[in-house]
Structures are given as C-alpha cells and as structure tokens.
Amino acid sequence: MPDSDLGQLGDGLLFVAVIVYTMAMLGFAGEQASRRARRQLVSAGGSSAEGTVLERTVTLTESPSRAGRFALALTGCGWLVHVISLMTRGFAADRVPWGNMYEFSSAVALVAVTAFLVLVIRGKVERSLGAFVMLPVVLYLGLAATLLYTEAGPLVPALNSYWIKIHVAAAIIASGAFLLSGVVAVLYLIRSRYDEKQSAGAELRFPVTLGPQLPSALVLDRVSYSVIAFAFPIWTFAVIAGAIWAEAAWGRYWGWDPKETWSFITWVLYAGYLHARSTAGWKGRKAAWVAVAAAVALIIDYYVVNIFVVGLHSYA
Amino acid sequence: MTVQEDPALAQLSTQPEPVRPVRRGELLGPLRYGWRQLTSMRTALLLLFLLAVASIPGGFLPQRRINPLRVQEFVQEHPRLGPLLDRLSMFEVFSSTWFAAIYLLLFISLVGCLVPRTRLHLRALRSTPPQVPRTLARLPVSDRWQTTRDPDEVLAHCQQTLSGWRTVRRDQELSAERGYLRETGNLVFHLSLVLLLIGIAVGAFRGFTGTVLVVEGRGFANTVALFDDVQPGRSFSPGSLVPFSLTLKDFRATYSADGKALTFNADVAWQRPGMTPQPYDLRVNHPLEIDGAKTYLIGHGYAPHVVVKDRDGQVIDDRFVPCLPQNSQFLSTCVIKEPFTSGKQLGFRGVFTPTTVTDADGRVGSASPALLNPALTLAAFEGDLGLDSGVPQSVYSLDTSLMTPIDQGRAQALLPGQSFALPGGGSLTYAGTAEWATFQVTQDPGKLLALVASVGIVGGLLLSLLVRRRRVWVRVLSAPGSPTTVEAGGLARTDAERFSTEFAELATRMRSERA
Numbered sequence: 001m002p003d004s005d006l007g008q009l010g011d012g013l014l015f016v017a018v019i020v021y022t023m024a025m026l027g028f029a030g031e032q033a034s035r036r037a038r039r040q041l042v043s044a045g046g047s048s049a050e051g052t053v054l055e056r057t058v059t060l061t062e063s064p065s066r067a068g069r070f071a072l073a074l075t076g077c078g079w080l081v082h083v084i085s086l087m088t089r090g091f092a093a094d095r096v097p098w099g100n101m102y103e104f105s106s107a108v109a110l111v112a113v114t115a116f117l118v119l120v121i122r123g124k125v126e127r128s129l130g131a132f133v134m135l136p137v138v139l140y141l142g143l144a145a146t147l148l149y150t151e152a153g154p155l156v157p158a159l160n161s162y163w164i165k166i167h168v169a170a171a172i173i174a175s176g177a178f179l180l181s182g183v184v185a186v187l188y189l190i191r192s193r194y195d196e197k198q199s200a201g202a203e204l205r206f207p208v209t210l211g212p213q214l215p216s217a218l219v220l221d222r223v224s225y226s227v228i229a230f231a232f233p234i235w236t237f238a239v240i241a242g243a244i245w246a247e248a249a250w251g252r253y254w255g256w257d258p259k260e261t262w263s264f265i266t267w268v269l270y271a272g273y274l275h276a277r278s279t280a281g282w283k284g285r286k287a288a289w290v291a292v293a294a295a296v297a298l299i300i301d302y303y304v305v306n307i308f309v310v311g312l313h314s315y316a
Numbered sequence: 317m318t319v320q321e322d323p324a325l326a327q328l329s330t331q332p333e334p335v336r337p338v339r340r341g342e343l344l345g346p347l348r349y350g351w352r353q354l355t356s357m358r359t360a361l362l363l364l365f366l367l368a369v370a371s372i373p374g375g376f377l378p379q380r381r382i383n384p385l386r387v388q389e390f391v392q393e394h395p396r397l398g399p400l401l402d403r404l405s406m407f408e409v410f411s412s413t414w415f416a417a418i419y420l421l422l423f424i425s426l427v428g429c430l431v432p433r434t435r436l437h438l439r440a441l442r443s444t445p446p447q448v449p450r451t452l453a454r455l456p457v458s459d460r461w462q463t464t465r466d467p468d469e470v471l472a473h474c475q476q477t478l479s480g481w482r483t484v485r486r487d488q489e490l491s492a493e494r495g496y497l498r499e500t501g502n503l504v505f506h507l508s509l510v511l512l513l514i515g516i517a518v519g520a521f522r523g524f525t526g527t528v529l530v531v532e533g534r535g536f537a538n539t540v541a542l543f544d545d546v547q548p549g550r551s552f553s554p555g556s557l558v559p560f561s562l563t564l565k566d567f568r569a570t571y572s573a574d575g576k577a578l579t580f581n582a583d584v585a586w587q588r589p590g591m592t593p594q595p596y597d598l599r600v601n602h603p604l605e606i607d608g609a610k611t612y613l614i615g616h617g618y619a620p621h622v623v624v625k626d627r628d629g630q631v632i633d634d635r636f637v638p639c640l641p642q643n644s645q646f647l648s649t650c651v652i653k654e655p656f657t658s659g660k661q662l663g664f665r666g667v668f669t670p671t672t673v674t675d676a677d678g679r680v681g682s683a684s685p686a687l688l689n690p691a692l693t694l695a696a697f698e699g700d701l702g703l704d705s706g707v708p709q710s711v712y713s714l715d716t717s718l719m720t721p722i723d724q725g726r727a728q729a730l731l732p733g734q735s736f737a738l739p740g741g742g743s744l745t746y747a748g749t750a751e752w753a754t755f756q757v758t759q760d761p762g763k764l765l766a767l768v769a770s771v772g773i774v775g776g777l778l779l780s781l782l783v784r785r786r787r788v789w790v791r792v793l794s795a796p797g798s799p800t801t802v803e804a805g806g807l808a809r810t811d812a813e814r815f816s817t818e819f820a821e822l823a824t825r826m827r828s829e830r831a
Contacts, residue, residue: 157580161601233777240770249601251525251612251756253766254516256410257382261375268368272361279357290365297368300375309376 007092011145013085014106018141020078021113025134027071032128032213034067072120072127075134079117082110098168099159101306105144109137111176115227125223126215129187136183163245170238175298177231178270181224182295185288188220192285221284224291225277232270239263258309262301269294354421355428363422370418374409377401381408423513430506437499444484445491448789452805455789457816459823462799467792470802474790477825481788490790501779508772515769518762523549524557525759531619531636531752535563538609538757558609558759562586563593567616567751575645575684582613582753598755608759615754617641617648618668620692620746624654627741632656638752639668640712645682646670650692651714652744653701659740661701663714666694666727668749680729692746693729694736696722784810788822802826 086106090097098104116133119125194211197204204211214220242263247253254260273290276282282290353359378386387407391398405412452458463470471490475483481492526543528536536542538561540554548554566583580600585593588606596604604611619636626632632654639648647669654662671684672691680693699719703709728736730746737743786808793801804823808815 157577157600160579163601229781233774233781236777237774240774243770244767245601247763248603249612251603251610251614251758252760253763255382256374256379258375261371265368265371265375268364268371272364272368275357275361275364279361281358282361305375 005092006088010085010088010092010097011149013081013088014141014145017078017082017085018138018145020074020081021134021138021141024071024074024078025131025138027067027074028128028130028134031065031068031071032131035128036213068127068130071130075113075117075130079110079113082106082113086110096165096168098172099164100148100150101302102144102148102150104168104172104302105148106141107172108176108179109141109144111173112180113137115177115180119223119227124226125219128213129184129215132187132210132214133180133183136179140179158249161245161249163241163248167238167241167245170234170241174231174235174238175302177227178235178266178295178298181227181231182292182298184220184224184227185291185295187214188217188224188288189285189292190214191220192217192288221288224288228270228273228291232274235263235267235270239267258305259301262297262305266294266297266301269297351428354425357429360422360425360429363418363425367418367422370415371409373401373406377406377409379407379409381411419513423510426506427510430503430510433499434503434507437496437503440499441496445482445493445787447486448489448491448791449805452789452791452803455805455807456812457807457819458803458805459819459827460801460803461827462801463827464799467794467800470792470800471790474802474804474826477822478788488792488794492788492790493786495783495785497779498783498785499780501776501781501783503776504772505776505780508769508776511769511772512766515762515764515766518765519549519760520762521549521551522556523758523760523762524552525756527614527754527756529615529638529752529754530562530564531638532564532567532750535561536755537561543757556759558607559589560586560606560609561589562604562611562755564753564755565595567753569616569685569751571684571686575686577685580613580616582755586611608761610758612756612758613753614756617752618646618670618687618690619750619752620650620668620690621748621750622652622692623745623747624652624662625743625745626658632742636750636752641685642667643682644685646685647682649712650694651712652694653703653711653714655701655703657742660698661703661719662738663697663699663701663716663719664694664736664744665697665714665716666692668692672729674729687749687751690749691729691731693727694744695725695727696736696738696744697725698722698739784808784815786815786818788819790826 086097086103089103089106093099098107112133116130120127120130190207191211191214194204194208194214195217197208198211215223242260243253246255246257246260269290273287273294276287276290378390380387390407391402394401401407405414409415449455453460465473467488471485471488474490475485475492478490478492481494482496483490483492525547526538526540527545528543530536538557538559540546540548540557563585564582565585568579568581568583570578572578582598584596584598584604586596586604586606587593598604598611598613600613603613617639618641619638622633622635622637623631624633633656637650637652639650641648647667650664650666650668652664652666654664667680669680669682669691671682671686671688673681673683675681680691697714697716697719699716701709702715702718709715722739730736732746732748735743735745786806788804788806791803793803804819804826806815806819806822
C-alpha cells in the first residue's frame, strides 16, 4: 500500500535534484560567459592597453575549466539524487516509478541527463553544451512538478500488467533521448545559421548570437543523429510492445486511439529524419527541422493527448 | 596515417550502388520515367511526411470508429465546419480513400526500391570484395610501412589479422570487407513493413469483432446474431467464427476508499459444443483464448432486478435491467418498458446510483462506483411505447411522444425491496442488484503475421543501425634487394571516427612481426 511519507521524501529529493541541476546550469553558463569574455579580451588585446589585458586573460584561463568541471560534478550529483528520488517514489507506491504523468516526466528528464552525461564522458560532445541541455531539463522538471503533480498511489486496472515495465520503460528511454536530440537539433539550427550569417557578414540577432558558444555544426549534427539512431529502435520497440499490450488489454493491437496515432506520427517523422539525413537536398538544416518537428510530435503525443484529447490513454 | 575526404572516392563507397536507369523504350518512356520518380528517395520522403501530416487530423478530431458519439457532438457544435470535415472523411481518416492513397503509393514506392536493392545485395553477398584502388593514400584512412618479410608472408599475416572479414587475395593485393548484415538488416526492416501491412489487411478483410452485454447468470454463444454490436471484416464469412459459448457466473470489482478501481474479475464458464464447461478468470489484461478467438472483458455496470406485478398481484415481468454508466461514479441511466400490461403500456426512465447521495434540492447522485448504498430512482409514463410503429428502438431509450407522465413525472427513489405503486393497483419492485459485463470477441487471422513482421522490423532496424559496413585494402610493393613496402587503406560510410580507431588497431596488428 502507498506510503505517503516515502512519497514525500521522493518529491523532496526531486526538488533537491532540480536545485542542483540549476546550479550546474549556472556553472556551465559561467564557464561560457568567462570564455566569451576572454575571447573578447584577446581580440581587443591587439589595439588597446596590452599589459593589463594580458594579465586578466591569464587569470581567466584558469577559472572556466574549473567552473565547468564543477558544473559537471554537480550534474552528476543531481543525477544521483534524481535516481534516488525516482526509486523512492517507486517504493512508496510499491510499483514501477512511472505510473502517472508526473513520474513519467521525471523519468524522461533523467534519461535525457543520463544521455548527456554519457555523451560528455565518452567525449562525443563538449561539456559546455551543459548550459543549453540543463535549461530545458530544469524547466521541464519544474513544470512537471507543479502542473502534473500526483501523489504516489496504486495503478488503475488497465495499467496493471507486466507490460507497464516493458512498454513504458522503452517509451521513457526513447523519449528522453529524443527530447535531448530535439534540443541538440535546435542548437544545430542556431549554429548553422550563425555560420551562414557570419560568412555573409550579416547582422546577428538573438538566438543566432549564441552561435559562438556552441560546438561546431558538424558535431551537433553528428550528436543529434547518433542520439536519434540510438532511440529510434527503442521507440519502435515501445510502440510494438504497446500494441502487444493493447491486444491483451483492449482486444486489438492497433485502433488509432489518439495516443497511438501520435506515436505513429512521431515514428514516421523520425524515420523520415533518418532517411532525410542521407538524401541529397534534405541533409543539414532541413533534416534538423524534421528532428525538431518529430520532437514536437512526441511532446504532443504525451502531453497534449493526455490532457486535452479524450482517448484510452487518458488515465495517466 | 592520414584522414581526408575525397569526392572521387564515392565510387568505392560501401553504399549500395544506385539503381541504373533502364533504357527508355519508345512507348514505355513516360511510364518508366514516372516509375523512377515514384521509387526515388525524394518522392518516398515526401510521401512519408505526407503520411505524418495526413494522420494529424486523426490525432485531434474525434474518430467515428472509436467514438461515434463524440463525432456527433462535434458536428452539432460546429454546424458549418462539421459537415465539411465529414465530407473530407476527417472523422474516419484512417479508412479514408486519400489516406489509403498515400500509404499505398508509399508502399509501392518502397517495393519498387526494395526489389532492385535486394537483387543488388544478393549479388554483393556472392561477390568478392572490390579491387584495391590505385592510390591508397587518398582513402579517408591509410597507412604505409616497411618490413623485411617477403610479400607472401606479409599478405598471409594481414589476411589472418582480418579474421571475420570477407577477404580475397589478388596477386600482391588483399581486399577485405565486412558488415554485409547492415544492408541485410535494412532490407529485412523494409520488407517487414510490407509484411506488417499485409497482416493488417488480412485482419481488416477476414477479421471479426463483436461485443455483447451479459448480466450475471446469463451468457452468449459466438454467433453473429447474438452480439449487440458487430464489426465484421470486408470479406468475413460467418462460418469462420469459432463455435463456443460462455456464461458469466459472477462479476466482481474492487475499489479503493476514494473510489479508484483496483481490480475487475469476471468469473466465467466456457464450453465448446458438446464439451463440459471450463472455468476461467477473465480479467483486464487477461483475455480468454479459444482456438484463435479471444474474449476480452471491456466494460461493466449494474443491472437492478425488477419485478412488475399487475393489480391482481400477478407477476407480469421479472428481469434484470442493465443500466448504462454515465460517469466514473457509475451514476447509470435505466429504461424499463412494459408492453404486456392489461391496460395502457408502461415505461420507466430513471437512474441507478450504487452509492446514493441526495443533494439539497433532492437530486440523487452517486458518491462511489462501489455498491454501498444502491437506489433506483424512476419516473413513470403510461400510453403507447411506440413498439408497433415499425421503427426499430433501442432498449436503452424511451420514446415518450405517445405517453403521459404518471404523478406529473415525479421521480421516486427506491431502495432494495421497495416498490413503485402504479395507477390502478399494480407495482414495480426493485428487488436487488446484479452486475453486468461487456465482452468483446475478436478473431484476427492477420495477427500472427503482424507479430512476425514486428519482430523483423525491430531486428532489421537494429542490424541496419548497429552494423557498419567497411572495407580495407592492402597492397605489397617489393623490389629485389630492398625492403618490402606495405600500403593499407580503409573506407567506411558511417561512423568514420570509430572506423579510424578500428583501422589504426588493425594496422598495428598487421605491422607487428609476430603472427
């Protein structure tokens, strides 16, 4: 039976995780800000008072890496607290910790952070990307905790099946990775626009001005692709597992329920992305837009369908 | 070791060769041109996106097959937009002609692409790795070293190093390739999509779904006529229904203190003709399967036991009246029709409330779906039920146009055992409560094929995304009196980074003098 004290502990831990993530985000942002300052100082150094500028540059080269490393360590700590928070929720309700939208969102954010940490540790991407990844994660968790909050409790009968472990776990892993790839695709669009404007000598406006802080367009494109290539088979599996479950629970494996329809749309768009990326005339920015559209479809699939559209998945 | 990009290398690419255009015949020219356009990747991509866009209205608008009532409401609420959308099949997107046109074109395009690619891949599987390119140094990764060993020894050592690769030695050269499973997986994935579509089509044409409401103690047989609602496939034959019958012995639902449903159990007995009945615990997520026919528990509700007597105390009706739940607390609407009275026909309309609460205005409501404090609240009418008009009537609705309300239509709340006194001396007694369950019987002969196709989809996808196709070439240059020079180069279409690490490792092992 649900244990409300334990459930509250889980909520408290999630709050701590969000605070730690926010601090990590500020750390990453600090690293970038000082790096930008250094860049400006170095570029200004040629013309103005050389002595002072050089002195300050020397002190600045020390701090960014320390701020960044600290931010990365904070992300790791936040991740650990986040994991414990989810486990506590699971113990509190005596079931898998993804029985409602609040818990699902928390788990999706956890997957996104995990994927980011893995990418950084494996050297696929610079950790400075952290500021841009942690911002949506913090916002997402904040929204989930305030708007979707549900107390730890038992499941409705339709959800009471071992398929909830398989189908929903796969959906969470794929969604977390897809949302991360969506953020990276947006950053790619910003960076490639920046490169384009820069070479044309055009005036820069926000958000294109973020360009220099971002990894190269090549790296962003590659990261976005590899994350989607990782998540796509998992999403495919999640949809199929859902169909097998639906066959057992509702008497048909596919019935164009709004949730099924939107996961189909999401699947088709990601399949389109994978093809577009290797097709002449679609490579680059167009493919990135497809990845963004697919991430939007994913968000509709989960949030808009659950909250605004009546269907069989309307319980969570 | 060098890493560089060169467009001239495209012809050595591990990507499957593009399908060569067929020579244009005089008359077939435009047809062939159209076919090539349809099977091109660009068209396929456009069709794919079109498919996604075309599904969007199905994801937002109510769909007739799922919820006809909400479609009706939507059309009533939007008198101008509704009929227009209806004409465009927006309420049955997934069975509309235009949606079918998109996916059929997409699948034709897919098959058109799949057939030549399968042929090419089968040829590639039988053929040997390609010849060594002239300048290995121009490949994305390459290496060059010198050794004192003789050329044959070197090449044999290299061939040994490349175990797991398909290798071929041509004179002083060695070609190696691996990762053929990538294209195999890719083809299996796309082929499985076609199989899935076929599986779905088989279900849509030959499948059957019927639903039936059964009160405790009653049952049904798996024949078309006995269902309340049927959805047969387009070429379904009634003879293919699996013969069995089922009786609902007991239905139980449990709820938490705050009225959340915890479990639903239907205790049933089923039997094949002439066999002994078998018990089964039919639950949500736990359907009953009999020879390919699956029976599901899809709904439940309450059926008050009603006994109607005439003025002489003679029982003229004694049955369970299924009431339809209207909200999550199971406030349910009931209709009772009594055509066989001695005088005027009688009709009752009312609500059944499992946990009855009464508000300040005397209106009844239900506080919980559990059967804690049941009441049957009825208003009575007398006159003509209109059953002889020839227009089919639902048992769940009462047409009062030819009837007059009894007692000014005032509703009376009956507790179990209480009676409603009828004008002229008769009575209606609410004797007790039974539960009912709705069952759905589904036969889908395409289901197994769809499942097999799904396994192929995931398996093929994993192979095509995880396996990397790559090639390595080695050439030995020897001149009498001088040391042997070895050149090696490699090429991979995907994940160049990982390949360059792999190539470096291979090169180190090929260089090492130890076998």
